[in-house]
Amino acid sequence: MSKDPGFVVERWTRLSAASSIGAAVLLVVLAFGPLLFAANVVDSLTNLFIYLILAVMWNALAGYAGLVSVGQQAFFGLGAYFAIQFSYHGVSVYPALLLGALLAGLVSLPISLLMLRLRAGEFAIGMWVVAELVHLLVALDPLINGETGVSMIALNAFSPDGRRAYNYWMALGAMVGLLAVVFALLRGRLGVSVQAIRDDEDAAESVGVRVLAGKRTIFFLAAFGCALAGSLWLATSITFQPRTYFGIQWTAYMIFMVLVGGLGTFEGPIIGAVIFFLIEYFFGETGVWYLVGLGASAVVFALFLPRGLWGAVEHRFGIRLLPVGYSLRMLRSNFYPGVAAAAAHDQQNGGPPPLERGTTGGNENTPKY
């Protein structure tokens, strides 16, 4: 390897540094939300955070691990259900929300034994069956009163204003925490290996990627995240009705947010969640037509703009707001990209498996969708 490779490997660009600082400032402002904003704004932002969690989790599953699930509502509902159970057994409210989500996350592990062996469409609809089964079993619990549902009575211990603020802070904390986890995973070894799995499972396995372990980590994370979103939703709406929490509409929302924002990008689902939030705010009243619009835009985006809005911007301008990938900045003009990429890896960490190269190739991070 020559001493002057002619390029530098960048994880941070000037833009990504600037936007990371911007995001940090925004978070600090948001942290004081309940003290700064009116009550209805705080409620709306709490909902936005929950949507954002759902979008980021579904994107981690589909966009990074190639697992299209139409059954994540299983965990959304289970998180809320377990939170009610914990609360009913004397755990105080906010710890119960977290414990409920954790337990739902644990339930995903035995489910993963069966489901992760299925491929593509079988996995998608198999998860749907799991969601239906979980829904039916939860409704059998006498505590839930069948489809009538039950309220999280312990929430009455808080004043409406106090509850609003705590919900907000917990949702914000959950969102930031999960974003940080996804960010860390994607920057690390798991990020490259799951993307390799998504792009070609057999090829990934043949070069030594531990396919099942990688998928299971993401599956667990997504289950936990969706469950946390569910228990937070319970904290904001107080009542638990199985039909609402286990409804397929949650999957429709997730698919919409991720497809519109940008499947397989870090920033995409965040943007998708904001767009969904705005659409719901302005068109939610129109009821059914709003849902028709969501379905139709999911179709249109999947067909004509598979990278979503953010993916298109990223591809067009080669920008990346948060430093999740690698990029090469050329110092000499006549350099073969392949050689550069290989050298980049050797220079960076003494030559990891060659597989990791293709899948993280800077901004040419083309999802195979």
Place this chain on the structure above:
Amino acid sequence: MTWVNQLLNGVLLGGYYALLACGLSFMFGVMRIINLAHGDFAVLAACLIFLIADLTDISPFIALIAVLPIMAAIGWGLQRWMLERSLRAGALVPLLTTFGLAIVIENGLFEYFGADTRSLAPYIGDFAFDSWAITSNIYVGSLAVLIFAVAVVLLGGLKLFLTHTSLGREIRATAEDPDTAELVGINARAVYAIAAAIAVASAGLAGMFFAMRAVFTPYSGPEQLIFAFEAVVIGGIGSLSGTLIGGIVLGVAQTLGAQINPQGFFIAGHLVFLAVLAGRLTIAALQARGGVQRLFARRP
């Protein structure tokens, strides 16, 4: 004797599931697509037939003659304008687009038909509840027997069509390898479109029977899709005769489950589906390790 009667009804219910699953299985076999809007196409056809029967007093069976070509045309268009493009984009995109389409169909139907539950049963007179007594206390519904017979004829006919006609052979060749099929002069695009037309039309046929034997709403589609998918998986993906067996297993499990608990109908079906799946995956895993006998072999 109740049990025998229930068992028999479960088998006949399985005929309905096989009919419903036929199109799903066929489409997966030919195009490797699981159409998540399959159940909604069945409900769409049911709504169209209901509309005709309600407005004109025409028998639903006659209305079906008008609706089947419409469904076939929808299937053709679906393939040409949506699935073809989706397939080119990768294996997962058809799932996303057909899911989006399902949302559009359900809510579009809701916009027109509202949330009322409907049924075609009032439009077919006594036939909806007629039954034949086999012995003094074993009865089978005549509609259920008709549905079972139609399922057998459709699945058998489709199988004969695939093996004994030139179009059937073209479909099989394209399913095997579309690129090579085109090399020997088959128009793969047209074959795919025909296959989609057959699949969606058969969903429409199942939809009519669904609406005759039960009540439906615009949001009934997803549940039917799940039942169809379970029948397909239990019977073995890609096998048309397996689909009939899968439907029967599902129907019997549900009918027996309903004897235990009102919700047992659904729970038993889902559990049987998961058990079959787990069993099949375990066997596959064991075979990959060298067969079942190696488990019992003495270690060196």
